[in-house]
Amino acid sequence: xELALSPEDAAFRDEVRAFIKDNYPAEMRVPNxxxxxxxxxxxxxxxxxxxxxxxxxxxxxxxxxPGWSITRRFIFEQETTRAGTMPPLxxxxxxxxxxxxxxxxxxxxxxxxxxxxxxxxxxCQGYSEPGSGSDLATVRTKAVRDGDHYIVNGHKxxxxxxxxADWIFCLVRTDPAAKxxxxxxxxxxxxxxxxxxxxxxxxxxxxxxxxDVFLENVRVPAENxxxxxxxGWTYAKFLLGNERTSMAGIGRSTRYIARLKKIVKAExxxxxxxxxxxxxxIARVELDVLALxxxxxxxxxxxxxxxxxxxxxxxxxxRGTEIFQDIxxxxxxxxxxxxxxxxxxxxxxxxxxxxxDYGHTASEKYLNSRKLSIYGGSNExxxxxxxxxxxxx
Amino acid sequence: MDxxxxxxxxxxxxxxxxxxxxxxxxxxRRKIVASEDGFSRxxxxxxxxxxxLAAPFSEAGGGLGGGPLSTMIIMxxxxxxxxVEPFVETVVVAGGLxxxxxxxxxxxxxxxxIIAGSKLWALAWTERGSRFDLxxxxxxxxxxxxxxxxxxxxxxxxxxxxxxxxxxxARTSGHRHDRGGVSLFVVDRRAANLDLQSFRTxxxxxxxxxxxRGVRGELLGREGEGVxxxxxxxxxxxxxxxxxxxxxxxxxxxxxxxxxxxxxxxGVTIGSFQVLQHRMVDMFIAHQEALSLMQHLSLxxxxxxxxxxxxxxxxxxxxxxxxxxxxxxxxxxHGGMGMTDELNVGHxxxxxxxxxxxxxxxxxxxxxxxxxxxxx
Numbered sequence: 158x159e160l161a162l163s164p165e166d167a168a169f170r171d172e173v174r175a176f177i178k179d180n181y182p183a184e185m186r187v188p189n190x191x192x193x194x195x196x197x198x199x200x201x202x203x204x205x206x207x208x209x210x211x212x213x214x215x216x217x218x219x220x221x222x223p224g225w226s227i228t229r230r231f232i233f234e235q236e237t238t239r240a241g242t243m244p245p246l247x248x249x250x251x252x253x254x255x256x257x258x259x260x261x262x263x264x265x266x267x268x269x270x271x272x273x274x275x276x277x278x279x280x281c282q283g284y285s286e287p288g289s290g291s292d293l294a295t296v297r298t299k300a301v302r303d304g305d306h307y308i309v310n311g312h313k314x315x316x317x318x319x320x321x322a323d324w325i326f327c328l329v330r331t332d333p334a335a336k337x338x339x340x341x342x343x344x345x346x347x348x349x350x351x352x353x354x355x356x357x358x359x360x361x362x363x364x365x366x367x368x369d370v371f372l373e374n375v376r377v378p379a380e381n382x383x384x385x386x387x388x389g390w391t392y393a394k395f396l397l398g399n400e401r402t403s404m405a406g407i408g409r410s411t412r413y414i415a416r417l418k419k420i421v422k423a424e425x426x427x428x429x430x431x432x433x434x435x436x437x438x439i440a441r442v443e444l445d446v447l448a449l450x451x452x453x454x455x456x457x458x459x460x461x462x463x464x465x466x467x468x469x470x471x472x473x474x475x476r477g478t479e480i481f482q483d484i485x486x487x488x489x490x491x492x493x494x495x496x497x498x499x500x501x502x503x504x505x506x507x508x509x510x511x512x513x514d515y516g517h518t519a520s521e522k523y524l525n526s527r528k529l530s531i532y533g534g535s536n537e538x539x540x541x542x543x544x545x546x547x548x549x550x
Numbered sequence: 551m552d553x554x555x556x557x558x559x560x561x562x563x564x565x566x567x568x569x570x571x572x573x574x575x576x577x578x579r580r581k582i583v584a585s586e587d588g589f590s591r592x593x594x595x596x597x598x599x600x601x602x603l604a605a606p607f608s609e610a611g612g613g614l615g616g617g618p619l620s621t622m623i624i625m626x627x628x629x630x631x632x633x634v635e636p637f638v639e640t641v642v643v644a645g646g647l648x649x650x651x652x653x654x655x656x657x658x659x660x661x662x663x664i665i666a667g668s669k670l671w672a673l674a675w676t677e678r679g680s681r682f683d684l685x686x687x688x689x690x691x692x693x694x695x696x697x698x699x700x701x702x703x704x705x706x707x708x709x710x711x712x713x714x715x716x717x718x719x720a721r722t723s724g725h726r727h728d729r730g731g732v733s734l735f736v737v738d739r740r741a742a743n744l745d746l747q748s749f750r751t752x753x754x755x756x757x758x759x760x761x762x763r764g765v766r767g768e769l770l771g772r773e774g775e776g777v778x779x780x781x782x783x784x785x786x787x788x789x790x791x792x793x794x795x796x797x798x799x800x801x802x803x804x805x806x807x808x809x810x811x812x813x814x815x816x817g818v819t820i821g822s823f824q825v826l827q828h829r830m831v832d833m834f835i836a837h838q839e840a841l842s843l844m845q846h847l848s849l850x851x852x853x854x855x856x857x858x859x860x861x862x863x864x865x866x867x868x869x870x871x872x873x874x875x876x877x878x879x880x881x882x883x884h885g886g887m888g889m890t891d892e893l894n895v896g897h898x899x900x901x902x903x904x905x906x907x908x909x910x911x912x913x914x915x916x917x918x919x920x921x922x923x924x925x926x
Contacts, residue, residue, distance in 0.1 A: 290885050292815035315886045360889045361896035367886075425681065430917050489903075493681045494706035496907050499752045509747045511705055511759050512678070520752050524900065527881050528889050535885065537825060 158450050160457065166228055173236040180205050181242050189518045190243045191525075192364040193504055196279070196321040203245045203276040212274050213250050220258045220266065221274045227461045238408025248317065249273045249280040252396050253326045256343065260384040260392050269324075269345070283313040283327030283346070283370060284393070291538045293328070294337040294390065298372060300329035300344055302379070307331075307344060309352075309375040315532065319355050319368040322348050327372075332387050343389035345381040346372070362524035363502040397534070404474040404533070406481055407450045413484045414443055420491045420515050435491060442483050449476045468546035471539040478529035478536060489523035492516035499524075553619070553845050562605060562616065563623045569600055570631040576894045579632055583754040589635050589712055598667025603641055611649060611661055618786065618851035622793040622844065629797025632894070632901055634755050636670055636709035642790045643783055644671030644717055647734065651771030651779045656736070660715070672713035672739070674704035674760055675780060682910035684719070684780045685729045691720035691767060698722075698735055698769060700762045708908065710758040711748040713739045718762070719780060722773050732776035735767030742766075753904040754897070784909050785862040789844075789851045791905050792865050795873045796844045798898045798905075799837045802880040805895055806830060809884055820883070829879055836872040843868055860922035863915040870912030873902040 162170065182201040187193040206212040214230045216222025225233065237244065254273045257265055272278040289295045298311020309329055319325065325346050332340030346353070352375035358367045384392055421435045453473065456466045489496045495512035499520040510517045530536040544550045555563065573593065582590045597603055605620035607613020614620070621642055628637060645664050648657055663669040680686035689702025700720050710716065716737045724731025737744065745761040771779050807830060810821030820826055847865040850858055877899040881888035888895045906912060 285886070288814075290815060295815075359891040361881075361891060361900060363891070429681070430921075431681070431914060434913055434917070490911060490913065493911075494676045494907060497706050497708070497751045497757055497904055498749045501750060509749050509759075511747070511749060523903075524752070524896075527878070527899070528886075530882055531885050531889065535882075537823075540825075 158447065158454065160228065160231065160454050162228075162232070166232060169229055170232045170236060173233055174240075176209065176211075177236060177240045177242060180209075181240065185243055188500075188504075188514070189521065192362075192366070192502070192521070194243070199243065199246070199321075200276045202243055206245060207274055207276060212245055212276075213254060215251060215255060216258065220254075220270050227457065231457045235408060238406070239411060241409075241412050245276075246279060246318070248282050248326075249276075249278065252282060253280045253324075253345075256326070256383060256392050256396050259395065260343075264380065265345075265383070278323045279318070279321050281316050281319040281322035281325045281348075281370075283316060283325045285315045286312055287314055291535055293393070294341070296328045296330060296341060298327065298329045299333070300331050300342060300377070302331075303376075305379045307377045307379060307382070309344070309346065309372045309377055311372050313370040313372070314367075315358070316355075316368045316370045317366055319348070319370050320357065320365070324348060325353075325370060326383075328389055328393055331389075335387065338390040340387055341389040341393070342386050343383040343392045344377055345383065346375060346377050347381075350375045350377065352376075359502075360525065360528070362521040363499065364521065364525065365502070404470075405449055405453050405477040407446060407453060407477075410442075410446050410477070410480050410484055413481070413488065414439065414446065416515065417484060417488050417491060420488060423513065423515075424491055424493060435487070438487055442480060442487065445476070445480050445483070449473070449480065468542050471534075471542045474533060475536050475539045478526075481529060482526050485519070485523045485526040489519045492519050496520055496523075553849065555623075559616070559619060559623060562601075562620055563627065565600055566602065566624055566627040569596060570627055570633070574631045574633060576632075576897075579634065583634060587712065588750075588754075588756045593633075594635050594670075595667050597635065597637070598665070602637070603667055604665040606641060607645060607649060607661060607665060611657060612665055613661075618789050618848045621786070621790050622848040625790045625793035626797040626800075626844075629794035629799075629901075630801045632753075632798070632897055634753075636672065636712055638787060638790045638794075639673060639709040639713070640664055640669075640671045643673045643787050644715070646786045647673075647717055647770065647779060647783050650782060651734065651775075656768075656770065660736070669714045670709065670712050671715050671717065672707050672709040673783075674707040674710065674716050674718045674737075676705050676707075677703060678705050680705075682914045683727070684784065685732060685777045686727050687719050687721045687732045687776075688726055689718065689720040689762065691722050691733060691735060693722075694766075698733075698767045700735060700737065700765045700767045702762055704760040704762070706757055707760050708751070708755065708757045710739065710746060710760060711756040715739060716760070717770060718760075718767060719776050720767070729777045730774050732780075733773045734770040734776045734779055736770050737762075737765055737767045751904060753901040755904070781859060785858050786851060787909050788862040788866045789847050791908060792840070792844045792847060792869045795869050795902055795905050796837070796840050798902055799840055799873055799876045802876050802895065802898050803830070803833050803837050806833065806880045806883050809887075826883060829883065833876045833879055836876050840869045840872040857922075860919055863910075863918040863922065866910060867912040867915035867919060870906045870915070874906060874912070877902045 184198055185202060210223055213222045214225055214233050218224035257269050284293060286296055300307040300309045325348055327344050327346055328341050329344050330340050331342040352373040354371040356369040357365045359365055425432045495516045498511050500510060501508050601614055602624055604613045605616040609615040648660050677688060691698040691700045716739050718735045718737050719732055720735055721731050722733045743763045744765045746758040748756055748758045751757050810826060811819055813820050843865045847861055850861055880895050881899050884895050887893050
């Protein structure tokens with residue numbers, strides 16, 4: 158299914174497609190890009206996009222964005238995800254960047270934005286805490302003003318790829334007396350500061366994506382405060398709004414379904430009754446994708462006309478993650494007995510894995526994708542959002 | 551139908567519970583899994599000492615005569631503690647096959663060593679392309695004097711890296727999918743011309759692909775009757791795996807319920823949210839149904855009832871889906887913690903995922919359940 162494109166937009170789509178084909182680094186085509194690439198390898202595509210001026214589709218032209226229309230941004234996302242390219246680090250480009258250019262001062266813009274675009278600075282997100290998951294407004298990490306510094310103490314968790322990060326953007330409590338949402342500030346902290354410790358959290362797939370970040374008497378220059386003190390919640394909410402439709406993951410799901418079909422064809426003979434079962438299950442999930450894609454295209458068309466989907470966009474997160482979980486589960490099922498095996502981490506080239514290559518990451522993907530219905534606001538929370546903000550319940 | 555345990559069975563259950571509580575907590579298990587061997591001979595010796603390895607065998611064969619009910623009792627507790635040692639492979643699967651199909655000489659030679667805890671076994675039946683079909687066998691066995699010589703490849707042989715002996719299915723006649731013509735062989739795991747490529751399994755155990763290039767094997771049971779023997783063996787294995795799954799489901803439900811009563815968000819325990827309450831009610835129901843089916847299956851296995859294969863497939867499917875539902879939701883309700891290697895919840899999830907592949911996944915068995923009805 159395609160958006161109806163003007164000749165100019167169609168030409169743009171072709172240009173993006175050709176650019177990816179000619180420039181996406183072969184080095185990044187590894188079995189599982191999310192876990193198998195080094196920091197430097199992950200940044201290869203980032204730098205290529207930066208040189209092309211395409212690294213930050215969302216950003217206005219004055220800060221280094223390409224100045225695309227909503228339609229073009231969508232086309233770009235569609236083409237890059239369909240081609241299976243690894244998206245540039247979202248915490249840098251999609252999250253903290255827009256907060257800085259929207260709410261930051263000129264000095265902050267000048268200092269941080271160019272380094273985000275170039276990939277020189279790697280950002281991570283200091284939101285969740287052990288006691289603050291779904292209920293983010295209760296963050297307890299404290300920042301106490303001390304002259305021209307804040308002294309920060311606290312414990313952030315589930316911090317994705319903090320092991321690579323140069324900077325962390327944090328929600329910190331600056332007014333313990335205020336109502337939970339009102340006493341929070343948005344603070345940028347240099348990961349090299351004394352008192353910052355990163356501890357890996359290994360997940361059930363054996364990989365190291367997330368971390369605990371401990372902050373002990375970390376001195377943070379007051380100039381690293383974004384906007385006003387105690388207004389951090391507003392900025393955080395703004396940032397969460399940037400995810401919107403990208404959560405649907407249509408391109409990724411489409412690619413995984415194509416691969417699943419190949420696996421089923423290779424693994425399960427047509428006269429096996431299981432074959433028909435798989436055909437039916439795959440068709441169902443394809444229809445799920447089709448319906449979500451149609452919804453996405455409808456919303457994108459509305460956005461292009463200036464109509465914002467508002468909180469209804471939570472449906473993209475709910476359905477997108479459920480669909481991808483279904484696909485990874487079907488894939489794991491399709492490889493049969495080989496699904497018992499899992500790659501060891503860190504991945505070593507001489508470690509034996511049974512069965513054809515196409516199944517080697519099925520177990521870890523199946524396990525890893527359990528996180529999708531939990532992170533970024535659990536699917537229960539997303540349903541609450543729709544119930545309250547859309548249905549008025 | 552509710553099993554009233556005899557005094558002996560209660561004793562078995564409480565002694566397994568005590569042993570595992572004292573010696574097999576989650577930290578101990580983690581150390582065992584991380585060890586070079588990936589399992590613990592010391593714990594295996596303790597299982598032997600306690601009589602667990604003797605429990606299901608007949609008294610005539612040197613066992614305690616506990617049958618499938620003792621297996622159920624042991625496996626349910628093993629499921630609660632995520633025991634990795636190859637009880638199913640050695641005692642239930644190989645022990646069961648030797649007991650069922652072995653000659654007197656073979657039973658004497660092998661069963662006593664299993665009971666004593668001195669030998670470990672694994673079953674090599676799956677091949678590339680066989681998926682879950684016991685009859686799809688391309689490995690061949692050619693008669694050579696009193697022995698046979700085996701050639702072929704076996705996949706996903708659980709516990710093979712630990713085993714002293716293998717039972718291997720191989721074709722003595724017929725074509726690739728023929729039910730007839732498959733025979734079983736006892737093979738020394740360290741035999742000449744046998745190669746093992748080991749790998750880790752998702753649930754922290756070890757398995758291997760096995761290549762046989764002219765390996766000597768000793769016939770187990772009658773030539774050409776391997777598939778029937780394997781079917782009976784699979785029913786017993788399903789009984790054990792279902793009990794293990796029920797143990798794991800019970801632990802997940804307890805852990806999730808506890809967590810939901812202590813974890814606070816938005817100023818209240820998350821267990822106060824109706825949507826999560828209903829989820830946990832469904833998890834409770836899934837556990838109740840799985841427990842009942844497990845008992846029903848174990849009793850039927852004990853009585854060697856007709857139609858046992860159909861019931862075994864039904865239970866494997868239903869309990870498999872129940873396990874998957876509970877495991878999914880246990881991770882979901884634990885949030886990020888459920889995703890960590892540190893917490894036990896994810897490890898139950900992975901064990902249940904693995905059980906759901908062993909001897910056929912829930913989708914395979916629901917189809918088989920339907921097909922066996924059509925036949926009857």
